[in-house]
Amino acid sequence: MLIKRILLLLPILIAAALFQSYFWVPTFSDQTKGGSDERLRQFITGSIGDAQILNPILHADTASGAIVDQVFDGLIDRDRDLSYRGRMAASWKIYEEAFFVPHPEGPGAEALVERIERARAQGGAKWLENVEKIEAIAPSEQKTAIRTPPPKGGKKPGKKEILIAYPERVKITLKSVDQDLFKHLEKFLGEKWVAKDSASLIKTKLPEPLLPFAARRVKLTEHNPIIIFKLRRGVRFHDGHEFDSGDVRFTYEAIMNRKNLSPRVPDYEPVKHVETPDRFTVKITYKRLYSPAFGSWGMGMLPEHLLNAKKLAEEAKQKGKDPKTFSLRDSAFNRKPVGTGPFVFKEWRSDELIRLARFEDYWEGPPEYHEYVYRILPDPLTQEITFYAGTVDRYGAGAHQVERLKKDPRFQVFSGLGFGFTYVGYNMRRWPFQDARVRKALGMAVNTKQIHRYVLNGEAEDITGPFVKQSPHYNKKIKPLAYNPKGAVRLLHEAGFRKKDGILMKDGKPLAFNLMTNHGNEIRRAVGTVVQDAWKKIGVKISFTQVEWAVFIRKYVNQLNFDAVVLGWSMGLDPDLYQIWHSSQTNKGQLNFVGYKNPRADDLIIKIRQEYDLAKQVRYAHALHSIIAADQPYTFLYVGKWTALLDRKIAIARRLKSGKLQPEKIRPTITGSYSFDFNEWLKFPAVPRFEN
């Protein structure tokens, strides 16, 4: 019977066809041994997600960031000890130009200049020594536009041009930035040194309600910090074109070009203008004191010659698109980037891999690895298996695996603290959280050690304040709140709470509130449960709810409609805390949603973001840290630890004069980053033994 035979034979044939393929496939040991030289010069890393857009000014995801960091170079980066280090900038200088409008009843700009000059000649005050040059500048006019409220019936806000006429002003050039300059000047020149009435300088006739908005545009005093970068000569893009100051200006302009929708705009908004006095000098002038802006120049630089308006228009035409709407975002560059970094882009197979090759002409000398491969392995278990099999060189271990993998002789282990923390935040607009004693007591009732041990498998540490724990800004002198439930009850007693039927009461009101967090985060759920349990034990009536993320943020956090939340912040190394802790940021939809307001903290927050001197900044940060720790607007719970495994055969390859390669142990930086020397890494045929 033919049908019967077909039905029996077909599955056998198909199975045979499929399974015979096994004999053609190389085993893992074939792969690592056969042609081993190539494999040793290849670094393969795995990632859960694929990159989205390989453009330093447009990307916003970690996968793209990892690739962009290899393909592009910035002007500066952070050294081993977190200080700044020149990359494509050979050196830099930061100084300041300050302006003020003299008081109309005062002696006038010329006379003031003379007075300061005289004092400077006599010497004495430190701030005067910092003055490089002082001069009176001629009156000038400035045109600017303000936004006006939408006309009746309309929705879009209008625009109104205004003209500001500045009289003669005093310009002071300082050797280094001094945020207290105007305070010193006031002390020195007396009360009537600077004009107070900004509205009088506006020459355009404006309706009464608009005046205050326009007046804000008038700068009676102005700090203009300036950065001058001297660029390294002979740095080349991967296509051979030489990098110069034009590329820096172009990159800045590309970010500020609204069409490109760059997420970096907020970092560069304080820039007044970028000038290029010559091919290898860039002068950046800022509108105001804003020290975090310096770090933004670590961003990768784009090649102007490939992306300027003319090139984009050509590309648009070629693709049959309208050059007017065609932006950098649409350019094919984002899928085959060209930078000045240590690795050249080769290939991107979506959701599969990204392949980079070393750049032979790299200004610091080419990396030891010939190839950098970024494999997308979306599943954690398969990632682990590929790591064991040796076809991925690095693996980020989960907290539950650390214990076991630490002992594995095949791997070298690196670990460090994350840049972020998890906390319980209290809505300080609501009763009883206005009272710092209540917040402190609630914090004391929670055993954070228990959370570290049982929720995070011990892969966490205490944190006491809002700075990155490894950074100099973190105040190590502050001790974490000690776990003390009895002390907590005592403190609540002091705040007027009395126990009745096991519940703490004050003025007939029970200490009852709701703790919230988002759905889908198992760790936060577990943390919430531990906290809930701890509070119940001291007599708080507490409920714990979880809500879907978007709803949680929109309906509860942004609307300030919550009692207490379990949430986390991830941070950068920069100590600017303005958006999360300043009292001006407590409105709906802003990030100080707990409503923390402390004038002393406000003052320090402003000082920190205006200070260019690291030592002073650290001092302010330590003071701020202790204020926040004393106020306890959050109960700081923990900072997580990460652990990464590398094949033990990977080491730093030092080139000796004889041309031989000598292995050297990989040394992490103070933040725990082990890939600092990545360009010198190499995989050795056997586990290397290190001298000393």
Added chain:
Amino acid sequence: MGAYIIRTTLFKLATLFIISIVSFLIIHLAPGEPSQIDPLNPRFTKEDLARYRAAFDLDKPLPVQYWRFYKKFFTGELTSLKDNQPVFGKIWRRFLISLPLFIVGTIITWCLSFPLGIAGALRRYSVFDRSTTFMSYLMISMPSFFLAYILIIAVVQGFTLPLTDYRVPGLEVSVLGIETFGRGDVSPLFRINDRVWHLVLPSLVGAIGGIAVLSRYVRGQMIEVVDSDFIRTAHSKGLDEDTVNYVHVLRNAALPFVTMFGLILPGLIGGSVIIENIFAWPGMGRLGFEAVLARDYPVILSLNFISAILVVIGTFISDVLLVVVDPRIRL
């Protein structure tokens, strides 16, 4: 027939129109926004967020958004919010990757289900029948991700036989991705076989659930027909066993499966999220899944609408096929 085709076409177009509206509304009603718009990014001002929304047309009223979206869809101008790549190009590339997985999976499913089902039906309640039934239910109940993990670990690292100390060695070969990673230039023969090998596990895992269900189905259909009067007549005519079973029974039992054939079509676009994720296949399922996570509306809606179109075409093909194979039915 002509009138039927015109009628169904009109009806199906109306269905598609309704689907387009409903899916558009569901996506926009779902919480969350495209990942480019992150209201919790401390550096974004309100103006920045408004700028993003405007660029993605999200500030317009829904009917306008709907109109613009489908206009771009039909002119092929749709681009992904994630990387500004044309949506159809993205879908097509992923489609080509998922296609072999789909084809091999379907072939395995159909080629194994029929022999299993038929054998079970012909030897009703035998040991073979009972054990395939048991295995079927086991496989239906087992989540595919679990099966996939077990298979991967067993194949790659080996396993210890239960109740013994005997260790079955692992094969120590790559089973993830569409081909062995990092293989330089090899002859096409090696390359093709390497790719075939990488199809084996994922398509097997994908097929197993299907085999379990389909073979039960075949068995049921066969049994139903075996018991009918005309089969008894065939037997009494003196026809030999095989002719009765494979010509008379099977032909009649196979009728419902013809209609199922048309319904496979939408599976083409769905891909399998779980299997593609675990086996690191950069296919359609992953594309859709990542798009959902990033709220990449153009990709989600395009995939949704294309699969709606395929469902509609699939049902149409089923209807027509049934008429072709079963002379009793007329449209």
